Amino acid sequence: MKRFIALFVLLILAVSVSMAAAETLNVNIWDNNQLAGLKQIADEWSAQSGIDVNINVVDWDNYWTLLEAGAYGGDLPDVFWTHSNTVQMYMDADLLLKLNDYIDKDEAIDLNNYYEGIVDLYTRDDGNVYAVPKDHDTIALLYNKAIFDKYGVAYPTDNWTWEDAYNAAKEITEKSEGAVYGYAVNTSNNQDGWYNVVYDYGAQLITEDHKDTTIDSAEGKAGMEMVRKILTVAAPQSVVAETGTDSLFQSDKVAMITQGSWMINSFYKAEHHDDYKWALLPYADVNGNGQAEPEERWSCYNGLGWAAAFNTANPDAAYSLISWFCAKEQQIKQAELGVTMAGMPGVSDAFANAFPGMDISAFLTAEDFSLYMRPYTRNTPVWEDALQQVGGFLDAWQNPEDPAVMEQACDNAAKIIRDAIAEEEW
Numbered sequence: 001m002k003r004f005i006a007l008f009v010l011l012i013l014a015v016s017v018s019m020a021a022a023e024t025l026n027v028n029i030w031d032n033n034q035l036a037g038l039k040q041i042a043d044e045w046s047a048q049s050g051i052d053v054n055i056n057v058v059d060w061d062n063y064w065t066l067l068e069a070g071a072y073g074g075d076l077p078d079v080f081w082t083h084s085n086t087v088q089m090y091m092d093a094d095l096l097l098k099l100n101d102y103i104d105k106d107e108a109i110d111l112n113n114y115y116e117g118i119v120d121l122y123t124r125d126d127g128n129v130y131a132v133p134k135d136h137d138t139i140a141l142l143y144n145k146a147i148f149d150k151y152g153v154a155y156p157t158d159n160w161t162w163e164d165a166y167n168a169a170k171e172i173t174e175k176s177e178g179a180v181y182g183y184a185v186n187t188s189n190n191q192d193g194w195y196n197v198v199y200d201y202g203a204q205l206i207t208e209d210h211k212d213t214t215i216d217s218a219e220g221k222a223g224m225e226m227v228r229k230i231l232t233v234a235a236p237q238s239v240v241a242e243t244g245t246d247s248l249f250q251s252d253k254v255a256m257i258t259q260g261s262w263m264i265n266s267f268y269k270a271e272h273h274d275d276y277k278w279a280l281l282p283y284a285d286v287n288g289n290g291q292a293e294p295e296e297r298w299s300c301y302n303g304l305g306w307a308a309a310f311n312t313a314n315p316d317a318a319y320s321l322i323s324w325f326c327a328k329e330q331q332i333k334q335a336e337l338g339v340t341m342a343g344m345p346g347v348s349d350a351f352a353n354a355f356p357g358m359d360i361s362a363f364l365t366a367e368d369f370s371l372y373m374r375p376y377t378r379n380t381p382v383w384e385d386a387l388q389q390v391g392g393f394l395d396a397w398q399n400p401e402d403p404a405v406m407e408q409a410c411d412n413a414a415k416i417i418r419d420a421i422a423e424e425e426w
Contacts, residue, residue: 024052025314025321028080030063033265037339038325045324051317071095076309078318082131084121084302084376085384091122092378096130097308102319103129108327114344117373118303131305132326133343135334137261138299138366139192139281141165146275147255151175156256156279159292162197162226165256165282170233172255181235184245184254185227187388187397191300191374192260194393198223199298199372200284206375211421216414224396224406226284231400238398261341261351261363268355278362281369299366302374303343383420387413 029038035057042053056077058066064086070076071090082090090096103109111119114133122131141156148155151172156165169182185193198205203220206213214220235245235254246263248254250270258281259267267276283297306325308318324330331342338354341363352361377383386392392413396406 024054025078025312025317027053027055027321028058028063028067028077029055030058030060030081031262032057033262034339037334037337040337041325041330041333041339042321045321049317049320051314051321053321074311076311078312078314079306079308079321081134082122082305082307084374085380087122087131087305087307088376088378088380090307091124091128091130095310097310097312097315097318099129099132099308099319099322100127102323103132106319106323108323113328115301115303117301118305118343121303121373121376122305122307131307132322134304134306134326135340135343136301136303136348137341138301138363138369138371139196139258139260140360140362140366141256141279141281142249142259142267143256143277143279144249144252144254144272144275145277146272147172147180147252151180153255155277156282158280159290160279160282161285162200162230162282163285166226166230166233169230169256173233180252181233181239181248181254183230183234183256184240184248185230185234185257186237186240186245187393189245189258190384190387191302192263193258194224194227195300195375196258196281196298197227197284199300199370200296201226201286202295204372204375206377206417210377213414213417215417216410221407221410222286223284224393224410225403228396228400228403228406231397234400237394240397261360264355264358264360264363265338268358273358276358278358278360280362280365294370297369298372299369300374301371377421378424379420382423383417386416386420392416 035055039055042055046053067076067080103111109132111129115136118133118136123129143156145155153168153171165183172180172182195205198215198220201219201223203214203217203223205215235248240248245254245257246266249257267273270276281297281299283292286296287293306322308315308322312318326343328344328347331344332347332350334340335342335348335351336354338351341348341351348364352364388394393409396409399405
């Protein structure tokens, strides 16, 4: 927090904002898969406004470094994506354009029409709004049909439990004699991976008030025990760390992974995409009745927000572009173009038809699950990064044969999270 206050002071001293209207808006995003569709939508706005839009794609690892450097140097992009990991700090430091007055006068934007959790994410405690929801995402199970066929293993069904996923992974790993792993998951596959198992078993990585965790509860440990069990028949941590789960899958070395809807395009464009099939996330049959109850099947969802720099040379144009991206018509269009699902409920049906030949309906069906907002606090990376390291869950990933290591990792994780929250001064 102190760093961002200092950052704000430096920014005020360093920046001289031009009063002239900008002829071009610079926009930063981090996903090249979305570029073509977003450019098409932005070009339509440019045709009406007479203002060009220059969309820059910066990879995820460098995006935040460059954004912070831009804040220090007074050179933030006019419009850019925000994320639950860092938006709290940028809002607290007043580095984003406050949008309330614009939204109040804008007939195209009613925040009641968007996913509530995403609206809350980009609204500060004082009621000021700093971003408009761009999209939302869900998670599904991805499997390689050819590998299942080769080893005679039945495909995933809508009623698969995590125990079923474990058994299928075990069978493939054993039948292939280790040439192919039945499953792969990294500690960094959190929103798109093990977070969902934790919630399926009744725990919360971050409680709804963002002030605690129940990862060390009996339910949390039961969920992570299921993860540990799957890890015993999955690609070893050493292999995953070197290659990555997505690359292992696309190299036919792994039969199953879980992934988010934002990654569909990458697999759709892959060489062997005809073999790739999406299925519903498994569930935890904690009630023992063989039926997926709502409280036993969860999917994490998150949503990016379109924000503007507080010192953009043309705030009116910056908001106009944000409004254009987030209005219902363009929300539907981004779904039709396969950019992503919409930031408002009920308008993403066209997304299911955006990838001819690939059935992605599992992502839309996931909206019927119990959805939970991606866990976040004021400074999410502090504890999220620590959970991926030694002293967090990495120990259990490296030693999956020992249940005691995973149990201790849950206790360690709880302390990491609580200590981080205590430093945040909510």
